[in-house]
């Protein structure tokens with residue numbers, strides 16, 4: 001199949017956000033107001049924080065301020081893999097916090113259970129399916145690594161089933177697979193935009209005041225708390241939670257720890273019954289291949305395939321621009337890889353193509369902190385795995401703001417910060433060198449060159 005032909009009619013916008021379920025925006029903030037808690041950011045981080053603040057204490061006066069529209073950014077345009085992991089996978093967590101990894105794995109599973117319970121409790125129609133994730137190997141070295149990972153996971157009480165090529169192909173059929181591993185409990189599939197809109201409605205129903213198209217320009221210390229300055233009004237809040245993702249941070253210190261990385265995805269038209277039968281996929285797992293430059297893919301409720309990943313693009317200088325959300329070169333590459341993986345789907349068309357920004361930090365998993373005398377808390381840096389973990393981060397922020405010491409706040413993972421990225425232009429040079437080295441490793445049986453090994457030793461990395 002000619003990838004260009006398959007892409008011809010694809011709309012240049014995120015599939016999930018292109019939906020009739022998209023609600024009308026809440027009004028902007030005009031004038032001044034007060035709040036016990038002001039949440040900045042209307043992605044998953046902010047929405048979970050506002051919702052759980054009201055669940056913890058219904059009498060709390062909570063305001064949420066979103067600069068654009070609820071869920072417009074990463075939260076409404078991602079792959080919709082809600083993962084249990086809080087550490088960007090067991091291997092990363094084990095390397096950084098070996099004494100905590102077992103606790104972190106169990107906390108992550110509980111967090112994912114609670115996401116499922118919340119979806120049911122509020123009747124959020126987001127296609128939530130706890131199908132797990134199928135990690136597929138397309139090279140023998142990837143399968144060897146899977147056997148090692150499964151062994152480690154078993155020792156931590158987590159079940160990963162390693163499968164040979166026949167068993168994997170009985171699940172999802174691609175001639176490129178040499179084996180795989182099914183992580184049955186650790187992942188749920190969902191429609192991320194409908195989750196964000198459902199959380200928004202749940203917040204409104206519990207009395208959270210949401211202001212959209214209301215960017216917070218700055219945070220100012222005042223005697224009774226903090227003032228959040230917006231274009232047409234100010235919120236005077238006793239406590240503030242920042243769920244602002246990768247955007248121009250309101251706390252200057254955060255910019256040393258975060259880089260914006262663009263990730264891209266395609267959505268196909270719905271598969272016919274025959275096309276679906278040719279792939280199998282009866283258990284509807286999310287799928288990810290095990291290369292360093294990996295693809296992730298999944299079925300939607302109406303049996304389209306979302307196909308994303310591989311290229312993780314850092315634009316020099318860390319620039320964020322709307323035009324970066326489209327990248328022809330990447331879409332053609334992704335389409336080619338799609339038809340190599342599923343040659344039986346030749347003729348299938350893509351209906352949507354889009355990109356989004358990942359808030360990448362050097363430890364690949366979120367970090368947390370406080371400022372302004374403990375009155376402001378933040379959780380950022382999810383590095384492409386925030387659909388599930390943002391709810392955990394929201395709980396950390398609420399724990400911190402309450403002044404309580406909890407099982408979460410006492411974790412070393414929560415107390416420590418990642419290593420900052422070096423300043424520009426060294427930052428850009430280092431990241432491009434790392435991307436080049438990662439691509440080389442995939443061509444070289446996963447073998448990491450001196451540059452990657454040095455970064456590994458320093459605990460510094462780059463990922464999407």
Ligand SMILES: Cc1cc2nc3c(=O)[nH]c(=O)nc-3n(C[C@H](O)[C@H](O)[C@H](O)COP(=O)(O)OP(=O)(O)OC[C@H]3O[C@@H](n4cnc5c(N)ncnc54)[C@H](O)[C@@H]3O)c2cc1C
Pocket residue numbers: 040041042043044045046065066067068069070071072073074075076077078079080081082083214215216217243244245246247248250263264265308355356357358380382383384385386387388389390
């Ligand atoms: C293409 C793509 C695919 C992905 N796939 C997956 C996946 O399958 N699984 C997974 O776990 N993760 C995935 N991710 C990552 C995941 O989407 C994010 O980790 C998660 O959505 C982060 O949520 P957030 O609320 O912290 O940030 P965001 O969703 O970026 O939300 C931040 C919000 O804050 C607002 N904001 C920022 N500054 C201000 C301000 N000063 N005033 C007011 N508002 C402000 C922004 O407008 C934005 O709405 C993917 C990301 C992308 C881009």
